[in-house]
Structures are given as structure tokens and as C-alpha cells.
Amino acid sequence: MTISTLRTRRQLAGGLLRSLYRQRLSNLSCKSLSHSFYICLQLTNCCNLLTDACNAVNDDGTNPSFIHPTSVVHPNAVIGQGVSIGHFCTVGSSVVLGNDCKLHPGSHVFGNTKLGDKCILMSGAVVGDNIPGKTIIGCNSVIGHHAVVGIKCQDMKYKAGNECFLQVGDNNEIREHVSIHRSSKPCDKTVIGDNNLIMGSCHIAHDCKVGSNNIFANSTLLAGHVLVEDHAHTAGAIVVHQFCNIGSYCFIGGGSVVSQDVPKYTMVAGDRAELRGLNLEGLRRGGFSVTEIRSLRTAYRKIFMPTDVNVGGIEDRLADVECHEDLSRVPAVLLLVQSIRESLKEDRRGICKFRSWSFS
Numbered sequence: 001m002t003i004s005t006l007r008t009r010r011q012l013a014g015g016l017l018r019s020l021y022r023q024r025l026s027n028l029s030c031k032s033l034s035h036s037f038y039i040c041l042q043l044t045n046c047c048n049l050l051t052d053a054c055n056a057v058n059d060d061g062t063n064p065s066f067i068h069p070t071s072v073v074h075p076n077a078v079i080g081q082g083v084s085i086g087h088f089c090t091v092g093s094s095v096v097l098g099n100d101c102k103l104h105p106g107s108h109v110f111g112n113t114k115l116g117d118k119c120i121l122m123s124g125a126v127v128g129d130n131i132p133g134k135t136i137i138g139c140n141s142v143i144g145h146h147a148v149v150g151i152k153c154q155d156m157k158y159k160a161g162n163e164c165f166l167q168v169g170d171n172n173e174i175r176e177h178v179s180i181h182r183s184s185k186p187c188d189k190t191v192i193g194d195n196n197l198i199m200g201s202c203h204i205a206h207d208c209k210v211g212s213n214n215i216f217a218n219s220t221l222l223a224g225h226v227l228v229e230d231h232a233h234t235a236g237a238i239v240v241h242q243f244c245n246i247g248s249y250c251f252i253g254g255g256s257v258v259s260q261d262v263p264k265y266t267m268v269a270g271d272r273a274e275l276r277g278l279n280l281e282g283l284r285r286g287g288f289s290v291t292e293i294r295s296l297r298t299a300y301r302k303i304f305m306p307t308d309v310n311v312g313g314i315e316d317r318l319a320d321v322e323c324h325e326d327l328s329r330v331p332a333v334l335l336l337v338q339s340i341r342e343s344l345k346e347d348r349r350g351i352c353k354f355r356s357w358s359f360s
Helices: 003-022 030-055 280-285 290-304 314-323 331-343
Strands: 113-115 133-137 148-151 164-168 179-181 190-192 266-269 274-278
Touching: 133 148, 148 164, 164 179, 179 190, 274 280, 274 290, 280 290, 290 314, 290 331, 314 331
Parallel strands: 113 133, 133 164, 148 179, 164 190
Antiparallel strands: 266 274
16 A cells, blocks of 8 residues: 555545534434434444554555544654554654554653654653753653653752753653653753663652662652662652662662662661661572672671671771672672762762661
């Protein structure tokens, strides 16, 4: 089927739908019943035309895009091959939709926004904003029902007219009612990596940096400038203070209020969140060997649970682990020590306290 034929069918189908929408059914008299039957026939023909246009293939073997006539798609928008745009959607003038994207009914894309190939927007989702800057969503990502991604931040430092940015990687599942904001200033951007599962009602604020392969359970709330590394896992209803760092392979228990950094490989819980040991299950699932886990447990005890009261402060215990003949040969142990050292710098918030030990 040629492109001109497809265009003609779409125009005809769109014209039929628009004309039918303007007609109103009156009382069910004989005359109105016959009129209703006529409208049903026209609707059937219209649906058949739309189905043919949607299922057809261009002469060059590519799939044509399908745009429902009730949607508002700006003529300057760039639409890839095989894109499906349902009814009552909006696509702005600076939007770029990759191949095989699917916009479910009532979803909207605004501003300077680019969606990679095979992205899906569920009903009610809003991506992008008509403000300076840009929103980029990677390939094969899902934006859930009524999620809001790439809009203006909620930071008082933001000045109207400033550019702000959001970059999201590939294969992310962003579930219903999630909000992800752009950066608060032109020199920074909110970044999310690949393969993350962000469950319902989560919030990722301005200038956050989120790595890859993380799982955020429902109502995980990240304040501005939070850094989350890779393979972290949060339980539901947790709050993370601004400028905190969440280390790789850590676990945050449900209902926690995290006001300081969470070191790599550890587990925290409580209000305020305290260290509760290593995230052993996460380490096993992450492919850490038995030797690595055993070494991490030994290092954790030396740092946070010393039996010798004369062992010294936190710096002395970290140095003792670094100089240990066996522990110093395990890269994961050295990364744990480095993570703690970084968090103890003057410009950082320190680490979550061990529940029976004070670092003050």
C-alpha cells in the first residue's frame, strides 16, 4: 500500500469521525432509529478504514504511524515509524518520538522532549514541559498512568527562563503517579540510568543522580541533589534528605527517614535511619562470592562493632581494615572503606549511625 493511499484513508477516516462527533441523537423515534442505524454503519466503515491504515505496511517494508484524529499533533513534531498515538493525546512542536512508540489515550508530550524507540506512555502520563531546557527518555521505557516526568522543579532557587534538564536511560519502568523533575539550574541536570524499576507514587526531585538496576518501592521520596548508585533497593514509604548519598547494593527498610549517607553494601532502617548490618541477601543476588561476603562481614564488624574499646576512632578502624593482610586484598572491602571515608568529609552529611555506637 502506498503512502499516498494511507494518507487518503486516514484523512477520510478522520473526516468521518469529526462529522459523526458533531451529530447528536434525539429521542428514539422511528426516524431517529434509522438515523442511528446510519451512524452505526458509518462508524463501522470508519473503524475499518482506521484498522486498515494502522495494520498496513509501506512499500519500503516499514510500519506507518497511526495518529487518532482526535489527538493534537503539531505539524513540526518528528514522528518515527510505527508510532501509535491514541485518542485525545497531545504532541508538542519540539517533540521527537522514536520508532514504535505508543501513546495511550490521554497521554501528553510537551516541550523540547525526545522519546527513544519503543517507549510507552500510559493513559494520563505527561512527559516534558514548555519551559527552556530538554527532556530525554531512553529506548524501551514505560511511563505509567498519570506519571509526570520532566516538568519544572519545585525548588525556590529556580529562576523562570533558565534552562533545566532531565536525562533518563533505557529500559526503565516508571509506574503510576511517579513525579520526576528537571534540574534547578542550567549547569546541572537530573539523571536516571538504565533498567530501573520506580514503583507507584515515587518522587525524584531536581538534580538527583540515580544509577542503574535500582528498585524503588512505592512512595520512595528523594529530595534534591540525592545520589543513588547502582543496585540499591528501597522498601516502601521512605524519605531521603537532600544531598545524601545512597551506596551500591544497599537496602533501606520501609518507613525509614534517611538523613545521612548510606555506605555501600549496608542495610539501614528506622527514624532516623541507622545501620543494621550488611545487605546480605542483596549481595548474594548481586553475584558476590562467599569469600567476598565473608570478608565484608569481617570488615563491617571491625569498623562498626569493635570488641576492643581501645581500638580508637572511626578513622583508626578504617585504617586497620585497609592494612589488614587478608581484607586489604578484597576489592569490595576497599570500596566499602572508600565509601565511608567519602561520606565523612566536611562537605558531606556523614553516615547513618550504628544503633549502639556514636561517631560524634
